[in-house]
Amino acid sequence: MFGGFGENVRVALTGLGANKLRSSLTMLGITIGVAAVIVLVSLGQAVETFVRGQFLGLGTNLILVFPAEDSRGVTIRLTLDEVEALDDPLRVPDGLYVMPQLNLTRVAAFNGREAQGRVRGVTDEFPTMRSRAVAAGRFFDRTEVDGLARVAVIGTTVVDRLFPETYPIGQTFRLGDVNFRVIGVMENASSPNPFAGDENDLIFVPITTASTRLSGERDLRGDRPITSVLVQARGEDSISMAAAQIRQTLREERGISFRDEDTFEIFTQDDLLESLGQITGLLTIFLAIIAGISLLVGGIGIMNIMLVTVTERTREIGLRKAVGAQKNDILMQFLIEAMVLSLLGGGIGVGIALSGALLVSSLSAELAVRVQPESILLATAISIGIGVFFGIYPANRAASLNPIDALRYE
Amino acid sequence: MVSLFKRRGGRRDDVPVDVQGRRAVIEIQGVTKTYAMGDIEVHALRGVDLTIYEGEFVSIMGPSGSGKSTLMNILGALDQPTSGAYRLDGVDVSRLSESDLAKVRNKKIGFVFQNFNLLKRTTAQRQVELPLIYAGAGGRSRKAKAALESVGLGQRLNHLPSELSGGQQQRVAIARALVNEPAMILADEPTGNLDSRSGAEVLQIFQTLNRERGITVVFVTHDSWIARHTQRVIMLRDGQIVADAPIAEPLIAGHNERPSMEDEMEAVLKTVYYGGKEEEYT
Ligand SMILES: Nc1ncnc2c1ncn2[C@@H]1O[C@H](COP(=O)(O)OP(=O)(O)OP(=O)(O)O)[C@@H](O)[C@H]1O
Ligand SMILES: [Mg+2]
Numbered sequence: 001m002f003g004g005f006g007e008n009v010r011v012a013l014t015g016l017g018a019n020k021l022r023s024s025l026t027m028l029g030i031t032i033g034v035a036a037v038i039v040l041v042s043l044g045q046a047v048e049t050f051v052r053g054q055f056l057g058l059g060t061n062l063i064l065v066f067p068a069e070d071s072r073g074v075t076i077r078l079t080l081d082e083v084e085a086l087d088d089p090l091r092v093p094d095g096l097y098v099m100p101q102l103n104l105t106r107v108a109a110f111n112g113r114e115a116q117g118r119v120r121g122v123t124d125e126f127p128t129m130r131s132r133a134v135a136a137g138r139f140f141d142r143t144e145v146d147g148l149a150r151v152a153v154i155g156t157t158v159v160d161r162l163f164p165e166t167y168p169i170g171q172t173f174r175l176g177d178v179n180f181r182v183i184g185v186m187e188n189a190s191s192p193n194p195f196a197g198d199e200n201d202l203i204f205v206p207i208t209t210a211s212t213r214l215s216g217e218r219d220l221r222g223d224r225p226i227t228s229v230l231v232q233a234r235g236e237d238s239i240s241m242a243a244a245q246i247r248q249t250l251r252e253e254r255g256i257s258f259r260d261e262d263t264f265e266i267f268t269q270d271d272l273l274e275s276l277g278q279i280t281g282l283l284t285i286f287l288a289i290i291a292g293i294s295l296l297v298g299g300i301g302i303m304n305i306m307l308v309t310v311t312e313r314t315r316e317i318g319l320r321k322a323v324g325a326q327k328n329d330i331l332m333q334f335l336i337e338a339m340v341l342s343l344l345g346g347g348i349g350v351g352i353a354l355s356g357a358l359l360v361s362s363l364s365a366e367l368a369v370r371v372q373p374e375s376i377l378l379a380t381a382i383s384i385g386i387g388v389f390f391g392i393y394p395a396n397r398a399a400s401l402n403p404i405d406a407l408r409y410e
Numbered sequence: 411m412v413s414l415f416k417r418r419g420g421r422r423d424d425v426p427v428d429v430q431g432r433r434a435v436i437e438i439q440g441v442t443k444t445y446a447m448g449d450i451e452v453h454a455l456r457g458v459d460l461t462i463y464e465g466e467f468v469s470i471m472g473p474s475g476s477g478k479s480t481l482m483n484i485l486g487a488l489d490q491p492t493s494g495a496y497r498l499d500g501v502d503v504s505r506l507s508e509s510d511l512a513k514v515r516n517k518k519i520g521f522v523f524q525n526f527n528l529l530k531r532t533t534a535q536r537q538v539e540l541p542l543i544y545a546g547a548g549g550r551s552r553k554a555k556a557a558l559e560s561v562g563l564g565q566r567l568n569h570l571p572s573e574l575s576g577g578q579q580q581r582v583a584i585a586r587a588l589v590n591e592p593a594m595i596l597a598d599e600p601t602g603n604l605d606s607r608s609g610a611e612v613l614q615i616f617q618t619l620n621r622e623r624g625i626t627v628v629f630v631t632h633d634s635w636i637a638r639h640t641q642r643v644i645m646l647r648d649g650q651i652v653a654d655a656p657i658a659e660p661l662i663a664g665h666n667e668r669p670s671m672e673d674e675m676e677a678v679l680k681t682v683y684y685g686g687k688e689e690e691y692t
Contacts, residue, residue: 007543014531014532018531315527316529316530318527319527319529320540320544321512321515322486322488322515322521322527323515323516323521323540323541323544323586324512324513324515324516324517324541324544324545324590325512325516325544326509326512326544327508327509327512329544403488403489403515404483404488404489407488407523407527
């Protein structure tokens, strides 16, 4: 039937081989398009895996509360009194842990070395809530928090800057005008993350110490302001409940009437994932447009070259018809040629995408770009589809030639 | 071969038979072919009646532009007449569908062209397999080999057209024409592009096919010496048959020395002279 499928493939390959440059230029569009499609799918998956991994490292079921501007454009900072209200199990029953955070910048000095120190005041619940551990020494405990102890747990970058030659634990260094004793070094945080930033250059101190000895700042009512509050919900299902309870409590605390907007913002990890998803979504759309355009251009290129081929081989078509080729035989011959062209182009695209994935994976340990078999399947289907779609018109044109006109064609 | 037309009523039984009891392979009546060239009409054929019986060896002669190729293309089912009837093996060709015409070209007719019409970059063996592929036939390589051997190219199976002489290329084309065992072979100036020695070889092949296998052969030639090797000469002029006569004693290819131009001309004119100028025959 159809003069033999294998025969057609053989004829197509011979024809393409005779015009190597022309064939490869034609395949380029499909190659780029298919590579883009695979990169699109694989990169999207890699980024998602990466982001999920980041959030897993952050600790689970976290809610972050930030101050926001009120209707007059004044930012009302969160206070320790408000943290206490949030810690009340009657008002926020779905909150498991509530931890205030205060970010400060102070010059850190040790043994003649100085560095800009990013200080974060937290409570002893930090390691639990954030799934972080110390690499050496220990984190400060409840007593030290309550007792305004001048102890610090430092990140690995801080160790490099301040204690390049000294074992840091037990050492006393200056933070602003206050002396602190290093009691622990945090385990390396895998990488900067969107929820907490780079945590390796942080100096953790008890929040009580930070807000009294380091800052001493008080707001108009005499409360000690903090930067943000981190709340851990009881479980995955109670995150939105907890967020609602936090909102209700803070509105009551701040006496916000039902007409007015919140003067604070509540972020859950889902919110962040969502906004990140929007960014990756944008990237996906961008790549999809590139892929789509390349495939379209590639398809038109195939159609163009097939029309040229049909014209060049008019006499061959005439001869084939003269020795008994059916319309379908000619149609299949040129359709298969178009498909071989687009499949070869697609195959090279798959190869490029595979080596690109290997390259990215070898450059960055974090972003494991893996090409899924599904995307190779998708690419193959797209290639065949393009071959058929853009090849059918030239092939049909060849098949419809009248034998004697084709034979006489000059 | 016979089964091809079964569903269209089968073979007709009123096929004319000649004195020797041979059935008609080709019957055309009142065939005309008119080409429209802008405003003017070119009448390439102006009413041709012709019957060719199975096993005949016929040459068609005539001045350039007399309609020989036009007639051959119609006989070969490559082209359709403007009017008139054409029955091939008793089947009305003008009523066949495009698909059935392709089958006729594939199985019933072997066409040989002046310019060989071989596929580029394709070995002799593959060229000859082509009609078998479209016929969906099995044992392709064996049959192709046999056909090439019968034209004396058994040693050239894997040669490309560019690696063969003109005569060898034409012999590949003949092998391709006969590989499906057609009822007849049509050849439009098969020796036109060949030197006289290669031409004689091709002629010899045709003669052998006709004599030993009974294949009907019709070919166009300008060469009256070659025409004298056939059994019957048909003379066309201005789209009409002006003479149709048997050759009294057909020559056997390779057995006779080619005579001088004058002698040769005289010999043909004795049989088929129709009153035109002598120069028209060259
Ligand atoms: N496709 C065509 N369109 C228009 N006119 C044509 C076409 N084919 C042939 N003709 C005309 O028909 C007439 C017969 O042409 P044909 O090719 O049959 O001649 P011929 O006898 O084969 O000549 P030659 O010996 O030169 O091959 C010529 O006048 C030619 O110009
Ligand atoms: Mg001619």
